[in-house]
Amino acid sequence: MQAIGDWFQRLYDTTGLNFSVFYDAYDWGRYLGGLKMTLLLSVTTILLSLIVGAIGALMQGSPSALLRLPVNAFVVVFRNTPPLVQLFFFYFGLGTMLPAVEAAGMRVPLLSNVQWAIISLSLFAGAFNVEIFRSGIEAVPRTTLEAAEALGYTRLKAYIHIVLPLAIRVCLPALNNNLVNLLKTTTLAYAIAVPETLYAVKQIWSESQNVFEMMVVLLATYGILVGILVWMMHRWERAMHIPGYAR
Amino acid sequence: MKTTGHRLAVLLPYRPAPARMSVRIGPLPAAILCFCAIMAASTAWAQAGPTTLSPLQVIVKWSPLLLRGFAFNILISLLAMLLGTIAGLGLGLALLSESRLLAAVSWLVTQFFRNAPWLVLLFFVMFLVPFQITLFKTTIPLPDWIKATVGFALPVMANVAEVVRGAVRSIPSTQWEAAESLSFTRRQTMWLIMLPQCIKRMLPPWMNIYAIVAMSTVLASIVGVSEMLTLTAQVHAAEGGRPELFAPLYGFALLCFFLYCYPINLWTARLERRFRVR
Numbered sequence: 001m002q003a004i005g006d007w008f009q010r011l012y013d014t015t016g017l018n019f020s021v022f023y024d025a026y027d028w029g030r031y032l033g034g035l036k037m038t039l040l041l042s043v044t045t046i047l048l049s050l051i052v053g054a055i056g057a058l059m060q061g062s063p064s065a066l067l068r069l070p071v072n073a074f075v076v077v078f079r080n081t082p083p084l085v086q087l088f089f090f091y092f093g094l095g096t097m098l099p100a101v102e103a104a105g106m107r108v109p110l111l112s113n114v115q116w117a118i119i120s121l122s123l124f125a126g127a128f129n130v131e132i133f134r135s136g137i138e139a140v141p142r143t144t145l146e147a148a149e150a151l152g153y154t155r156l157k158a159y160i161h162i163v164l165p166l167a168i169r170v171c172l173p174a175l176n177n178n179l180v181n182l183l184k185t186t187t188l189a190y191a192i193a194v195p196e197t198l199y200a201v202k203q204i205w206s207e208s209q210n211v212f213e214m215m216v217v218l219l220a221t222y223g224i225l226v227g228i229l230v231w232m233m234h235r236w237e238r239a240m241h242i243p244g245y246a247r
Numbered sequence: 248m249k250t251t252g253h254r255l256a257v258l259l260p261y262r263p264a265p266a267r268m269s270v271r272i273g274p275l276p277a278a279i280l281c282f283c284a285i286m287a288a289s290t291a292w293a294q295a296g297p298t299t300l301s302p303l304q305v306i307v308k309w310s311p312l313l314l315r316g317f318a319f320n321i322l323i324s325l326l327a328m329l330l331g332t333i334a335g336l337g338l339g340l341a342l343l344s345e346s347r348l349l350a351a352v353s354w355l356v357t358q359f360f361r362n363a364p365w366l367v368l369l370f371f372v373m374f375l376v377p378f379q380i381t382l383f384k385t386t387i388p389l390p391d392w393i394k395a396t397v398g399f400a401l402p403v404m405a406n407v408a409e410v411v412r413g414a415v416r417s418i419p420s421t422q423w424e425a426a427e428s429l430s431f432t433r434r435q436t437m438w439l440i441m442l443p444q445c446i447k448r449m450l451p452p453w454m455n456i457y458a459i460v461a462m463s464t465v466l467a468s469i470v471g472v473s474e475m476l477t478l479t480a481q482v483h484a485a486e487g488g489r490p491e492l493f494a495p496l497y498g499f500a501l502l503c504f505f506l507y508c509y510p511i512n513l514w515t516a517r518l519e520r521r522f523r524v525r
Contacts, residue, residue: 080508081501082462084469085476089501093494184364191469198367211374219363219371226362 018210021217027204034200035221041117041186041196042225046179048122053129057167058159060134071130078127084188086124091116091192117189125182132178136171137163169240176233183229184222197221300486302495309482310499316475317503323392323474324461327399331460332453334400335407340437342412353408360405365463372398373470392474395467403460410452414445451519458511462504475500 005023012018021031056075059067078086091113098110111119140163148158168175190198198218205214300308341353360368372394379388418441426436468476479496486492 076509077501077505080458080462080512081504082465084465085497085500085504088476089494089497092490093497096490096493180362184362187364187366188466190366198364198370202370205374215371215375218367219359222364222367223359223362 017213018208019213019217020208020210021204021214024208027208030200030204031197031217034195034197037114037194037196037200038186038225041114041121041189041194042183042229044118045121045125045182045186048118049125049129049179049182052122052126053133054164056126056130057133057137058156060130061137061159074123075127075130078124079131083121083124083185084191087117087120087188087192090120113192114189114194117186117192117194121182121185121188124185125178128178128181129175132171132174133164133167135174136167136169139170140166166242169242172233172237172240176230176237179233180226180229183226187222299489302492305482305486305492306495306499309485313475313478313482313499314503316473316478317500317507319392320464320467320474321461321507323396323399323464323467323472324457326396327403327460327464328457330396330400331403331456332407334404336411338404338408339411339415342408343415343437345433357405357408360401361409363402365399365402366466366469368401369395369398369466369470372401391470392467392472395464395470395472399460399463399467403456406456407453410449410456411445413452414448415441417448418444447522451515451522454511454515454518458508458515461508461511465500465504475503 008019008022012020012023020027022028056071059071062068095109095111095116100107101110144162144166145158148162153162186196187198189196190202193199201214201218201221205211208214306313338353338357341349342357344350344353363371373391376389376394376397378391378394379386381387415437422440422444423436426440431440464474465476467474468480471477473481479500483489483492483496
């Protein structure tokens with residue numbers, strides 16, 4: 001670790017390329033904090049958006065129009081409006097309407113900016129996931145469902161145990177795409193001052209005056225994060241692969 | 248990869264481009280829905296007092312300014328799309344090039360710009376491109392909105408390149424062979440045979456990209472371009488920064504983008520269904 005720091009310090013001294021994150025403990029700490037926040041945002045929003053998608057797709061397939069209509073409206077509205085405006089609408093619009101709570105002698109909002117970012121981004125990505133899951137569910141043959149019915153599964157149980165596992169396998173490539181997109185969209189949380197990677201890096205470059213170097217670090221960071229996510233999704237795809245089906 | 252005539256009762260293969268907006272409510276009901284939501288939000292504070300304007304009045308009062316901001320957003324998106332499409336076509340053809348080196352380099356460029364978050368690319372351009380450039384002793388100023396446009400054009404370029412590559416790859420290879428046997432050169436084959444056939448296939452994904460760009464232009468407000476979202480915040484401040492104004496004002500922005508993007512998406516879905524290769 002020390003060697004790396006020394007190397008970058010020497011790089012700065014000789015070439016003027018100031019990668020302060022790698023030798024300055026304070027900058028490194030901030031960067032790491034940002035990275036942790038990005039990971040937290042990504043993991044929670046991915047999980048929540050999957051849940052939103054699964055529930056939405058279930059409701060969309062229901063025979064009752066009363067259940068279908070709200071989901072359809074939700075999908076249509078969230079897919080066709082900018083995620084940043086959604087985020088502002090939630091954080092500023094709804095956040096200020098919620099009652100504040102007393103915490104440690106101070107009045108703080110009921111939901112913090114991090115929580116609002118998670119909610120807003122999950123709903124945004126969830127709207128896409130509903131569509132993706134639906135396309136997967138449509139691919140499950142009618143006969144499979146009939147077989148499940150013949151075995152006495154209820155609609156919900158058949159959905160959870162039979163339709164969804166098959167549907168997920170079918171729509172994994174599309175899901176993969178959307179989750180990568182979601183990871184990239186977490187940068188929007190910057191706009192409501194969530195201290196994620198972009199926010200931390202911007203703080204570093206405005207103090208250490210090394211915009212170019214930090215920009216390289218930033219792009220590399222997201223490149224690596226997306227790479228890891230894609231790698232994991234591909235592994236998952238392979239693990240979930242149905243023998244004899246499409247490759 | 249065409250499916251054969253009879254359907255087996257097995258899991259059907261995933262279709263890469265199913266009719267995307269099969270979830271649909273009519274455009275009109277959708278607009279009414281949104282409008283009602285905003286009205287409901289506004290009327291909740293209708294009796295806020297005699298001197299303060301109700302949220303609806305505020306929106307009506309400022310809508311010329313806000314809509315001008317929205318028009319600016321659309322201008323940015325159109326310019327970014329134009330730049331991105333031209334550059335993307337070039338990059339896409341480079342991806343398909345026979346030279347290994349050129350294909351590899353353009354692949355790298357495409358992946359880089361596709362996988363970096365839009366906001367990061369926007370920062371990249373905003374901070375690293377100078378505010379003016381001197382060419383042949385003439386100084387050309389680069390206002391921030393032009394830089395933002397370039398910032399949006401970069402990811403568009405990469406996405407368009409992928410669309411071009413995918414479309415050309417999807418043309419049956421017999422077309423290449425037929426062109427070759429008619430002694431077309433590679434360039435002639437590309438421009439006279441492949442690309443004209445591809446336009447139909449490229450149109451729906453291209454429009455999808457456009458809808459995404461149109462929605463992304465609000466990111467420019469983060470880097471200080473005075474487009475709709477920036478103006479919305481300023482209007483909010485001008486009206487005394489009342490917290491209950493946030494929801495209607497941002498709701499109005501949502502509505503504008505919705506009314507612009509939803510028809511595009513419906514149209515895209517229709518084209519996709521019509522052009523679907525069976």
